[in-house]
Amino acid sequence: MSTAAIIPAAGLGVRLGGEAPKAFREVGGDSLLVHAVRGLSAATAAGLSCFVVAVPPGTEDVVRKQLDPYVGPAELRVVPGGAERTDSVRAALDLVPAEGIDCVLVHDAARSFVPVDVIERVVAAVLAGAPAVVPVIPVTDTIKRVDGDGVVVDTPDRSALVAVQTPQGFEPSVLRRAHAVEGAGATDDAMLCERLGVAVRTVEGSEDAFKVTRPRDLLLAEWILAERGAR
Numbered sequence: 001m002s003t004a005a006i007i008p009a010a011g012l013g014v015r016l017g018g019e020a021p022k023a024f025r026e027v028g029g030d031s032l033l034v035h036a037v038r039g040l041s042a043a044t045a046a047g048l049s050c051f052v053v054a055v056p057p058g059t060e061d062v063v064r065k066q067l068d069p070y071v072g073p074a075e076l077r078v079v080p081g082g083a084e085r086t087d088s089v090r091a092a093l094d095l096v097p098a099e100g101i102d103c104v105l106v107h108d109a110a111r112s113f114v115p116v117d118v119i120e121r122v123v124a125a126v127l128a129g130a131p132a133v134v135p136v137i138p139v140t141d142t143i144k145r146v147d148g149d150g151v152v153v154d155t156p157d158r159s160a161l162v163a164v165q166t167p168q169g170f171e172p173s174v175l176r177r178a179h180a181v182e183g184a185g186a187t188d189d190a191m192l193c194e195r196l197g198v199a200v201r202t203v204e205g206s207e208d209a210f211k212v213t214r215p216r217d218l219l220l221a222e223w224i225l226a227e228r229g230a231r
């Protein structure tokens with residue numbers, strides 16, 4: 001059994017702010033990207049044999065050196081990312097080995113602290129036959145749909161809503177088919193599969209798999225590291 005991990009890490013992090021691209025921002029002395037790669041590597045039951053990381057163009061050599069100590073025996077490939085997340089994933093997918101891979105994970109560098117059990121659940125579900133798998137957590141706010149003027153249209157039944165995280169897992173040919181079609185407006189890879197009519201299965205995610213998006217998320221990241229260190 002062999003898994004490849006695509007890590008889109010080419011975003012600028014406009015909402016986070018700061019000088020460096022988001023994946024290079026440090027928490028506890030390591031970049032968010034290093035935390036993400038270390039997390040995936042720790043999921044030994046996932047059988048990771050290859051990492052393909054999409055990075056801001058021009059940073060490929062620096063990233064290769066930075067990540068090399070954390071990938072263990074797995075192969076490391078680094079590619080320049082694209083304008084949108086979907087473009088970065090597609091560029092990385094082109095470098096996933098064509099043979100011998102049973103599962104492809106797509107994992108945001110910005111979801112740097114995903115617990116091992118979430119990663120392993122996603123891979124296990126793909127290996128059990130699900131073509132596409134996403135980790136999810138319940139929505140805790142009441143969600144409303146609004147029109148262009150900000151007026152509430154309706155309130156969807158919250159029990160049928162979930163928040164979607166990464167890593168998302170795919171049977172390799174399904175992900176390739178999904179990315180072969182126009183990806184405009186897709187904010188995750190499962191959405192591309194949905195457009196093909198592929199059934200996307202959910203597994204339990206974790207609050208620790210939150211996406212570092214805004215400055216206060218860095219405080220949560222520091223807290224998670226401190227809590228894990230204290231265990």
Ligand SMILES: Nc1ccn([C@@H]2O[C@H](COP(=O)(O)OP(=O)(O)OP(=O)(O)O)[C@@H](O)[C@H]2O)c(=O)n1
Binds near residue numbers: 014085111
């Ligand atoms: N062109 C892009 C845009 C995003 N990403 C990656 O996709 C993940 C999720 O994206 P998001 O958190 O939205 O990151 P940014 O696009 O960097 O954030 P912002 O929208 O605030 O600029 C991140 O790991 C980010 O690096 C990417 O590889 N290529």
Ligand SMILES: C[C@](O)(CO)[C@H](O)COP(=O)(O)O
Binds near residue numbers: 108164166211
């Ligand atoms: C892929 C993702 O993290 C799943 O929640 C999310 O869709 C990324 O969205 P963003 O618009 O790039 O923040």
